Amino acid sequence: MKAGRAFRSNRATRPHPVLPGSEDMPARERAYHDLRYRILTGRLAPGTTLLETELAALLSLSRTPVREAAIKLAEEGLVNIRARHGITVCDLSLCDVAEVLDVFSALEIRAVALVARRGLSHGEHNHLSGLLDRMERYTANGNIVRWSDLDDDFHSSMVSLCGNARLQRTLGEYWGQQFRARMLILPLRPVPHQSDKEHREILAAVHARDEEAARHAHERHRARADAQQLALLKNHLPPGDSTDSQEDMR
Amino acid sequence: MKAGRAFRSNRATRPHPVLPGSEDMPARERAYHDLRYRILTGRLAPGTTLLETELAALLSLSRTPVREAAIKLAEEGLVNIRARHGITVCDLSLCDVAEVLDVFSALEIRAVALVARRGLSHGEHNHLSGLLDRMERYTANGNIVRWSDLDDDFHSSMVSLCGNARLQRTLGEYWGQQFRARMLILPLRPVPHQSDKEHREILAAVHARDEEAARHAHERHRARADAQQLALLKNHLPPGDSTDSQEDMR
DNA sequence: GCCAATCCTTATGTATACGTTATCTGCCTT
DNA sequence: AAGGCAGATAACGTATACATAAGGATTGGC
Numbered sequence: 272m273k274a275g276r277a278f279r280s281n282r283a284t285r286p287h288p289v290l291p292g293s294e295d296m297p298a299r300e301r302a303y304h305d306l307r308y309r310i311l312t313g314r315l316a317p318g319t320t321l322l323e324t325e326l327a328a329l330l331s332l333s334r335t336p337v338r339e340a341a342i343k344l345a346e347e348g349l350v351n352i353r354a355r356h357g358i359t360v361c362d363l364s365l366c367d368v369a370e371v372l373d374v375f376s377a378l379e380i381r382a383v384a385l386v387a388r389r390g391l392s393h394g395e396h397n398h399l400s401g402l403l404d405r406m407e408r409y410t411a412n413g414n415i416v417r418w419s420d421l422d423d424d425f426h427s428s429m430v431s432l433c434g435n436a437r438l439q440r441t442l443g444e445y446w447g448q449q450f451r452a453r454m455l456i457l458p459l460r461p462v463p464h465q466s467d468k469e470h471r472e473i474l475a476a477v478h479a480r481d482e483e484a485a486r487h488a489h490e491r492h493r494a495r496a497d498a499q500q501l502a503l504l505k506n507h508l509p510p511g512d513s514t515d516s517q518e519d520m521r
Numbered sequence: 522m523k524a525g526r527a528f529r530s531n532r533a534t535r536p537h538p539v540l541p542g543s544e545d546m547p548a549r550e551r552a553y554h555d556l557r558y559r560i561l562t563g564r565l566a567p568g569t570t571l572l573e574t575e576l577a578a579l580l581s582l583s584r585t586p587v588r589e590a591a592i593k594l595a596e597e598g599l600v601n602i603r604a605r606h607g608i609t610v611c612d613l614s615l616c617d618v619a620e621v622l623d624v625f626s627a628l629e630i631r632a633v634a635l636v637a638r639r640g641l642s643h644g645e646h647n648h649l650s651g652l653l654d655r656m657e658r659y660t661a662n663g664n665i666v667r668w669s670d671l672d673d674d675f676h677s678s679m680v681s682l683c684g685n686a687r688l689q690r691t692l693g694e695y696w697g698q699q700f701r702a703r704m705l706i707l708p709l710r711p712v713p714h715q716s717d718k719e720h721r722e723i724l725a726a727v728h729a730r731d732e733e734a735a736r737h738a739h740e741r742h743r744a745r746a747d748a749q750q751l752a753l754l755k756n757h758l759p760p761g762d763s764t765d766s767q768e769d770m771r
Numbered sequence: 772g773c774c775a776a777t778c779c780t781t782a783t784g785t786a787t788a789c790g791t792t793a794t795c796t797g798c799c800t801t
Numbered sequence: 802a803a804g805g806c807a808g809a810t811a812a813c814g815t816a817t818a819c820a821t822a823a824g825g826a827t828t829g830g831c
Contacts, residue, residue, distance in 0.1 A: 547814070547815090548814075548815065549814080549815085582815080582816090583815060583816040583817070584815095584816085584817090585814080585815055585816065585817090586814080586815065586816095604823085605822085605823055605824070606824095
């Protein structure tokens with residue numbers, strides 16, 4: 272069924288932490304990926320405001336594809352479009368991150384439950400288990416940056432096996448916002464012994480096809496990890512009463 | 522069809538089962554709402570294919586706003602855009618509905634848990650309780666159509682109290698697809714005594730601010746109701762291996 | 772008679788032009 | 802001096818024009 276390709280299709284949930292190389296895609300997608308990349312890597316800092324015309328000039332395109340890209344980024348919560356005031360890169364408030372994590376975790380928990388229901392092939396289990404091996408080595412070395420990369424890979428790989436394309440797609444839409452928050456606290460993160468332990472529990476439950484156990488394991492993992500992340504952010508972010516999300520407000 | 526305007530911001534989760542009256546909104550939004558309305562009410566039947574130009578003519582607009590509306594509808598899973606082949610109204614396969622319900626219920630369960638955490642004001646509880654009263658009367662009368670309207674109202678009203686704007690927004694994006702499935706099985710639906718009972722349990726748990734109980738009550742409700750819905754649809758829909766969703770496939 | 776290649780048609784993607792409206796500024800009035 | 806109104810500027814929303822490429826059809830060759 273799903274043997275070979277299986278993972279790797281993290282693209283669905285993990286759309287471009289790096290820019291693949293400005294391939295030959297339609298201009299609208301180039302604009303979208305380019306801007307997204309610049310925002311996620313901080314090269315377009317939160318608060319930066321640009322007009323459609325300026326963005327178009329920046330990307331050497333006309334307003335039409337840039338506009339469509341901006342709309343998509345706004346729907347993902349990365350920028351805020353205010354008519355006649357330009358397109359502003361959202362700065363994440365604590366409140367925003369809490370909202371994002373709430374949605375993200377609810378969906379991810381469901382995804383893990385689905386994977387448990389469907390079961391893992393031998394290769395899939397090996398891949399995930401291998402990721403955890405490497406993460407544990409990084410934990411031992413105290414290399415949080417590399418660990419974090421693999422953590423994301425583990426979560427994304429798991430989700431990519433859930434078999435629900437819509438679920439993957441929506442998780443992908445939230446991935447960017449979650450990624451930004453994750454990057455912010457990266458240097459503050461304690462050594463993730465507890466996460467390593469929880470990941471093993473999750474994988475074991477999924478491998479055993481115990482849907483209930485998998486759901487609970489992942490639920491606990493996300494609840495704890497999200498709470499920790501919010502606690503770390505609390506000292507480094509404005510509380511923000513749902514900052515410049517996108518809707519109304521004026 | 523839709524009775525008494527509900528009360529307030531159901532708009533977030535319940536975007537336009539009826540057309541508000543072609544208000545003076547930007548053309549792009551008019552196009553979006555108009556097309557969405559036509560699809561949800563079946564006036565644009567599944568399988569219908571129109572070119573951008575034809576849609577533009579249909580709505581007396583130029584291609585630009587129609588195109589943006591079509592993209593948004595495609596992201597919601599209501600139409601499928603195939604370059605040079607036109608914009609096709611998706612027909613829901615059983616597989617699609619299963620995916621939608623999976624995402625929808627995961628999010629709704631989380632929303633109900635949030636409402637339980639935050640608690641209900643006196644007025645809010647009264648409103649929800651009043652809805653259940655009226656639903657139970659319709660159940661007694663066997664008026665499934667009216668009951669279904671209020672059921673939607675109950676779920677949407679509950680969600681609108683969760684306090685997480687992103688959660689509401691994403692639920693709203695899935696609402697259309699879920700609505701179409703709901704309409705399909707409306708005439709097949711048995712008298713919903715069980716749902717009425719479960720709704721009372723959910724409201725009681727939320728009112729008692731018992732987050733765990735609320736989550737479990739809603740989880741059971743959705744699991745049972747979704748399974749029933751899928752069972753009813755099974756005889757009336759093609760199984761469909763993820764029909765014309767939108768990605769790849771050419 | 773069937774298959775393939777080329778040409779034509781046309782839908783889309785992108786660029787640009789145009790009109791409307793909002794914001795900002797400056798001046799006038801109170 | 803302060804506030805309001807009016808006018809100008811320009812950004813956005815929409816319309817349209819243009820170029821590219823894909824699909825289909827027709828014709829010719831095997």
